[in-house]
Amino acid sequence: MLSPGQLFAEYRVVRVLGAGGMGEVYLAQHPRLPRQDAIKVLPIELTDDPTYRARFTREADLAAGLDHSSIVSVYDRGEDQGQLWIAMKYIPGSDANALMKQTGPFAPQDVVDVVTAVADALDYAHAKGLLHRDVKPANILIDGTSATRHKIYLTDFGIARTIGNDTALTAANLTVGSIQYT
Known part of the structure; x- marks a missing residue:
């Protein structure tokens, strides 16, 4: 877990925003622009898992291709200190x-x-x-x-x-999503 004030991927961490199955999300000060972004970081223990790395990278790539007023914008992605990250628009x-x-x-x-x-x-x-x-x-x-x-x-x-992609980055016979909403 990152700490407030810590530098990560050139961003300065402000605070934790939340956590989920694919990582922790932090409010962070952009390194060059006068704005704050949300930074999603894949936990270090999952970084070496090729499946999680592929899913995390795919999330960034798929979401970065979307430009819609009701979808959170993805600004960047990368790897820092052995952890993958995604920079997104911060929604207060x-x-x-x-x-x-x-x-x-x-x-x-x-x-x-x-x-x-x-x-x-x-x-x-x-x-x-x-x-x-x-x-x-x-x-x-x-x-x-x-x-x-x-x-x-x-x-x-x-x-x-x-759509139409029969290959998945999840195991066979595995339900994806939150079961109560699926």
């Missing part, structure tokens, strides 16, 4: 799962806004030949900085695959 706010735990169910109009934004993002990704395969509240980010209208983003293409 929270994910839909955390928000529902804090405030309860969304109001009907908020549900419409989330479903509309995510459906539009998925339509775009599908038109580009990409299946997300893990749409769930924790992978929907809501930018809470605007008092009038929240911006909604789909993130985490870690188990995505291209």
Whole structure:
């Protein structure tokens, strides 16, 4: 785990944002630009596993090819100190799962806004030949900085695959995704 103030891939770590199956995510100061990015880092214990390396690299490459207002932008990827990383747009706010735990169910109009934004993002990704395969509240980010209208983003293409691609980077007979949302 990286610590606040630590340099990683030339970025200065500000704080931990979260963790998931494919790594930890940090808020980090861009090394040259006056902005902060989200940096996803593959854990060191998975770095030597060729399957995890391939999945992590594929996530970055697939997501970097998407340019949509409701999909988190991928800026860069690389390897530093033996760990793979992806730099993405930082979305201030929270994910839909955390928000529902804090405030309860969304109001009907908020549900419409989330479903509309995510459906539009998925339509775009599908038109580009990409299946997300893990749409769930924790992978929907809501930018809470605007008092009038929240911006909604789909993130985490870690188990995505291209449409028509019969080869997978998962084991045979293995269910991918979060079972309660699959």
